[in-house]
Structure formats: C-alpha cells, structure tokens
Amino acid sequence: MPTRPTIAAIATPPGRGGIGIVRVSGADLRGLIEAIAGRVLEPRVATHLRFRDAAGAVVDDGIAIHFPAPHSYTGEDVVEWQGHGGPAVMRLVLARCLELGATIAEPGEFTKRAFLNGKLDLAQAESVADLIEASTATAVRAAARSLAGEFSREVHALRDGLVELRAFVEATLDFPDEDVEFLRQGEVVAKLDALRDRLTSITSRARRGAALRSGLTVVLVGPPNVGKSSLLNRLVGEEAAIVTPIPGTTRDAIERPLEIAGLPLTVVDTAGLRETTDTVEALGIERARIAIARADVAVVLSDAREVDVHGAKSIGAGAASASDRSEAELPATLPRIRVRNKCDLAGVAPRATREPDGTAVIWLCALTGAGVPLLEAELRQTAGVGETTEDVFLARARHLAALDEAASHVDEAFRLAAAARPAIELLAEELRGAQDALASITGEFTADDLLGQIFARFCIGK
Numbered sequence: 001m002p003t004r005p006t007i008a009a010i011a012t013p014p015g016r017g018g019i020g021i022v023r024v025s026g027a028d029l030r031g032l033i034e035a036i037a038g039r040v041l042e043p044r045v046a047t048h049l050r051f052r053d054a055a056g057a058v059v060d061d062g063i064a065i066h067f068p069a070p071h072s073y074t075g076e077d078v079v080e081w082q083g084h085g086g087p088a089v090m091r092l093v094l095a096r097c098l099e100l101g102a103t104i105a106e107p108g109e110f111t112k113r114a115f116l117n118g119k120l121d122l123a124q125a126e127s128v129a130d131l132i133e134a135s136t137a138t139a140v141r142a143a144a145r146s147l148a149g150e151f152s153r154e155v156h157a158l159r160d161g162l163v164e165l166r167a168f169v170e171a172t173l174d175f176p177d178e179d180v181e182f183l184r185q186g187e188v189v190a191k192l193d194a195l196r197d198r199l200t201s202i203t204s205r206a207r208r209g210a211a212l213r214s215g216l217t218v219v220l221v222g223p224p225n226v227g228k229s230s231l232l233n234r235l236v237g238e239e240a241a242i243v244t245p246i247p248g249t250t251r252d253a254i255e256r257p258l259e260i261a262g263l264p265l266t267v268v269d270t271a272g273l274r275e276t277t278d279t280v281e282a283l284g285i286e287r288a289r290i291a292i293a294r295a296d297v298a299v300v301l302s303d304a305r306e307v308d309v310h311g312a313k314s315i316g317a318g319a320a321s322a323s324d325r326s327e328a329e330l331p332a333t334l335p336r337i338r339v340r341n342k343c344d345l346a347g348v349a350p351r352a353t354r355e356p357d358g359t360a361v362i363w364l365c366a367l368t369g370a371g372v373p374l375l376e377a378e379l380r381q382t383a384g385v386g387e388t389t390e391d392v393f394l395a396r397a398r399h400l401a402a403l404d405e406a407a408s409h410v411d412e413a414f415r416l417a418a419a420a421r422p423a424i425e426l427l428a429e430e431l432r433g434a435q436d437a438l439a440s441i442t443g444e445f446t447a448d449d450l451l452g453q454i455f456a457r458f459c460i461g462k
Helices: 030-037 087-099 109-116 122-131 137-147 151-174 176-187 189-216 228-236 281-293 318-328 372-383 395-415 425-442 448-456
Strands: 009-011 017-026 047-052 059-069 078-085 215-223 254-260 263-269 297-302 337-342 351-354 360-363
Touching: 009 087, 009 425, 017 087, 017 109, 030 047, 030 059, 030 078, 030 087, 047 087, 059 087, 078 087, 109 122, 109 318, 109 448, 122 137, 122 425, 122 448, 137 189, 151 176, 151 189, 151 395, 151 425, 176 215, 189 263, 215 228, 215 281, 215 372, 228 254, 228 263, 228 297, 228 337, 228 372, 254 372, 297 372, 318 351, 337 372, 351 372, 351 425, 395 425
Parallel strands: 215 263, 215 297, 297 337, 337 360
Antiparallel strands: 009 017, 017 078, 047 059, 059 078, 254 263, 351 360
16 A cells, blocks of 8 residues: 555644643654654663654653654554643644644544554444543443454354355355255354344344434424423523523423433423513524424423313313314324323322323423433433443444445345245345445445545544
C-alpha cells in the first residue's frame, strides 16, 4: 500500500485542562521525535523531557511516549506528546509537528487508519466513537463489549456458517442429477434453520443496543390539567415545569433528558391539546403537535377519575372526550402508553394493565410518585431493552439494516432449500447476498463513500 502522510492533531477536548495531548501517526517518526525531544525514545516507555521548537527553545515540559509500528493504535508509528493543557501551548506543539512535515488529521482519521491497517474491524472502529459519546453507564458497557470484538465475533460466526453452506451448495452444481439428495445429506435445511435462529437472536440484541445508543423521545400529551407537568417533574426529579391548578399553564414544549436504568430518554412536556382563542396558548399547542411528530413514543395522560377501575368511562365525565380527542391527534403508527393520573383521588391503587389491543395502561399518581416505576418499566419495554442489558451490542442503524438484509436472504434461502426441487443457482445467490450483508458490518465489504460518512462523525484526534 502507498505510504500515507503523517498526521497530527490535538487529542484532548477544546479548552483548558491539567493535561493536553498532541498525537502524531505516520510511517516513520524518528526524525520528528528527535527534533522535538532532542533524543531517541525507548519504545512504549513514558519519558519525561522538554518539548523544543525549531530554535531549540523550550515549548513545554511533559511526557512523550513512542509506539513503533505495528504495535500501536493505528498500526503506524505513533507518538503522543502529553504536556500541559493550555490551548496556546498545545497549539505550539502541534505547530512544531506541522513544521516537521505532518498534516492536520481529519475527524476520525487515526481510527480510520487503525481500520485500514487491520487493527480494528469497522464495527469495532464505530464502537470507539460510541464509547466516547455514550451518555449512560449501560451504554458505555455495551460499547466496550463491541470494541472488544464481541459483536464482530458473532457476525463472523454467522458469516463462517454461510461460507460453509455456500461451498456445499455450490458443489452440488457439479452433480445436477443428484442435487436434492445431496442437499439432504448435507442437512442444508436444518443448518439454515439454525442460522436463522442465531441471526434472530443477534438482531434482537443489536436492536436493544440501538435503543441504548440513541434513546427515546417521549412526548407527554393530553388535555389541560391532567398532570403532564407534574409527571415531567417527577420523572426528571426537579421542578422543570410550572404546576398550577389553572388549565393551560404550560404554553411551550419543555424538554428534559433523563436516564431510566441505563436507557437515555428525552421527555417533552407539551401544552394541553384543546380548542383555544388564546394566541399564546395556540402557539404552544402547535409546538406540541411538532413534538408529537418527532416523538418515538407518546404517554397519553387522563384523569383517573374519568374512568372506573375497569377502564370504562365514568358517567358524565365530559373531560374524557377531551382525552380521546388528544389521543386522536396522534399518528396511528406512534406507540403509546395510556396513563391514568391522580389514581389516589380515584381511590385506585397503582397498577399496570393492558387494553385488548395490547396498549399498556398505567395507573399512577405523579404528585406522590406512586406507580411511576411501573411507567418507567413500560418505557424500557417499549424501547425493547427489557430487564437486562448485559448481553447487548451498541449497534447502529446501518448494522440493523445489514442484519435485516441478511435475514431476508437467509429466509429466502430456507424457502428454496425446502422446496421439492430446489433451484440451486438461486439458493447459492441468496447465501452470497446474506454473506455480503454481514460482511458490510465488519467492513470486509464496504464502499469508500460509506467509510467517509462513518469517520467524518468522529472527533478530531481520534
């Protein structure tokens, strides 16, 4: 492969800090190291010294570590200058590296070189960015599992099974008169069924990891004065929204991030949905509709006193129709959870039930917090996270798309193999398609433009 230019970047976040790191990677850094350090560095040993400019003047006093190729993060020569974390001093060290022939690294270029040099596969490389961006401890652990190669090993195992089947199926093309018996002897149908089950399991774990990575946007909807703001305050643990007995107090959409047992959420409190002649309230209701349009799940609140303990509407509960109208404004495809708030005033204990259509109904009291854990558990269930997250991968949308594509090919291959007279050429082609889809996850089969999109989202210096 052609020699890539030497790259350098400040690897610590912008601003001032106790320590600042300038990282350099290239084919041969001996000249650059001696010019700044004034000496040869012992490999992989932290060495205290002074960093010097072109005139020999001291720029900083710190630690230098040299990682010779191929035993480095990028697979090339890497040196880290670990000095004081002032922006000016780090810029001077970086400028000296540029004077000595380095160029400014693009976002994610160090990790991209690690991928191109075989130090990481693409799924592991993406998990580096996911680990940096993880907003919860659960997401950190899931990203760490992917970085350690757990997700990649599962994908490779599936791919290897497909390769073995492809070799066997394509061998039958040499025996056209015996293809059916040949496939039966190879137990192709049984092996494809086992691959389908394994692929389903991996996809389920990846979907749960995708939820941990991106979280959910939860919108609180309902008519005025049913306790949406009280529920927001209870969920986030602070007085984020003003609560009064006056209907229409909330005039704007209020967003707050929170974490529920490792699941990141953005909860949006909205203005009560109703007809109004108040111009300001009307603007708030319009913003509520915008929040609903971008939500992942809606929590539809109503007053528990509007319904009896079996969920039927109480006689003469005119506000019940307001709750119905609020829910009628939701997109038909938007998942929802119905919350009967103020259950204490209705004389009903907190509980979770389900409607005949499967919609969850949570009876709670936002003011006291009674029953709120039931809602939190249902939100996790809606996200597909469940009770445990110790086996999930922090997957991305492209991983899920590739897994779904592979599953489609494997399903079609299963159908073809189970036919009375299998179409061997079509079966072989479906197996190839499944293998290519899985290979795109780890980067064995990936377009250059996709690589550019992936690494452009990384921070500079990583």
